[in-house]
Amino acid sequence: MSSPALVETDMAARSAAVPTLSTAGLTRRYGQHAALDGVSLDFLPGEVHVLFGENGAGKSTLISMIAGANTPSEGRILMAGQEVAFNSVAAARAHGVRAVFQEFSLIPWMTVAENITLGEEPLAGPVLLQKTAGFLSKSGTLAEARRLIDDLGFELDPRATVASLTRGKQQMVEICKAMRLRPRLLILDEPTASLSEHDAQALFRLIRRLQQQGTAIIYVTHRMHEIPLIGNRLSVLRDGRFIATVPADTPEDRLIELMTGRNTEKVYPQPRQDLGAVRLELRGVALDHKPGVPAISDVNLGIRAGEIVGIAGLVGCGKSNLAQSCFGLRRIVAGEILVDGAPFVPSHPADAIARGLWYLPSDRKNDGLALDLTAHENMILSGLRFGAASGSILNPRREARHLAQVARMVEFNGDRLGEPVARFSGGNQQKVLLAKSLVQDVNVYVFDEPTVGVDINACLSIYRCLADLSVQGAAILLVSSNLPELMGLTHRMLVMSGGAIVAEFDRADYDEHRILEQFF
Secondary structure, eight states: OOOOOOBOOOOHHHHTSOOSEEEEEEEEEETTEEEEEEEEEEEOTTOEEEEEOOTTSSHHHHHHHHTTSSOOSEEEEEETTEEEOOOSHHHHHHTTEEEEOSSOOOOTTSBHHHHHHTTSOOEESOHHHHHHHOEEOHHHHHHHHHHHHHHHTOOOOTTSBGGGSOHHHHHHHHHHHHHSSOOSEEEEESTTTTOOHHHHHHHHHHHHHHHHTTOEEEEEOSOGGGHHHHOSEEEEEETTEEEEEEETTOOHHHHHHHHHSSOOOOSSOOOOSOOOSEEEEEEEEEEOOBTTBOOEEEEEEEEETTOEEEEEOOTTSSHHHHHHHTTTSSOEEEEEEEETTEEEOOSSHHHHHHTTEEEEOSOIIIIIOOTTSBHHHHHHTTHHHHBTTTTSOOOHHHHHHHHHHHHHHTTOOGGGTTSBGGGSOHHHHHHHHHHHHHTBSOSEEEEESTTTTOOHHHHHHHHHHHHHHHHTTOEEEEEOSOHHHHHHHOSEEEEEETTEEEEEEEGGGOOHHHHHHTTO
């Protein structure tokens, strides 16, 4: 059972309301392991209730049972005080529970409109026949999707196929699906992980509107700056157990202490002050237009040894495509890239690695990791050709020593090097991906959304690793949709809009509002 509640909140008015949904002693066991242990919580109408904790704390297990995707081993779920049995997602939906999970449930080859209405499609033909012999209405599907997209304030083409969309746009489609039938309780699991600041603000406006309509909202996030902006109360889980419920404006250091059970240092390490010569330079780089992404033209930037330079901008502004071009994943049609003063135009990732440049992709599961292989195999895979051990006879003992050292650098548990990556949390998968880059013999790093979908503890590990690389003299280009992250880690920040660099800010001049103004 859960420990006694540590309640540090004065929510008398809200607590008087009948909870939209409550959990009572909710437990989920897998063999002898309790993924969730006796958690009792109330989710109130018109309230944004944030769930907070490390990966593996039990958040995903809890929301999966509330959404009907998992069944409890013990405990009860109550809607408006009445016990209910959510034995399926359909059963939860019938009671007005909708969820937007981190792992999308979209059909790639179908259109945005078809995905939004899937399973609840508008029908054509006589009303009396629709239940037994109705035909799907393409015009009705398109009109319904357009109405919903406009209502939510998203920028989506309902006729576009999902496969052609960026991950951020796909996230919007998932939110549209959940909102098609107004929910009594809406679960949002890391909803802004792939959204730009602009689209995140549109989501926040939607959430505030739902609050006014009395919708209860469960909000899972690792982005601590979002919590006081959107939340009312916050509940902390640790190792499957309930720890505390506190006000959403609780200071960050207190939240980290509750989450980890220990004091922690400042979130963002201070960047290195003394910088060396230019290590990465882009001169007049241009890329062709790609569906959903503008052409990139005449990009010029330089990054010195020890320097971390960030690129900010809306989803679709071209920042990820520019990052990919440095690694030979997008064809450069004009300009050149220089690494340590030597020009080259990468046509393949092997060209970039050979020149001393590494790219960490934003989608670790599809582009970065071989999920069925072990952490050891993933880390060493490309290092066998390009790393310090390239060209030499395999030496398992030396390899193991080297990987143990790399694992320590990213704060990954070396005892788990032999486990398949598919078993790991998002944070540990991201650490493996980061370790993979450290096995290479490179001094220039391009990191594309390196903390997307990971918990605060993993974020801290990644931030420390980036700071260590900076101290060692690496040049780092950091692409991120998390503006506070960019402001905390970088020496300089560039803003992209419409495929061009439109503004540059030095660290001393960082101002969130001024930076956001340049996004549009």
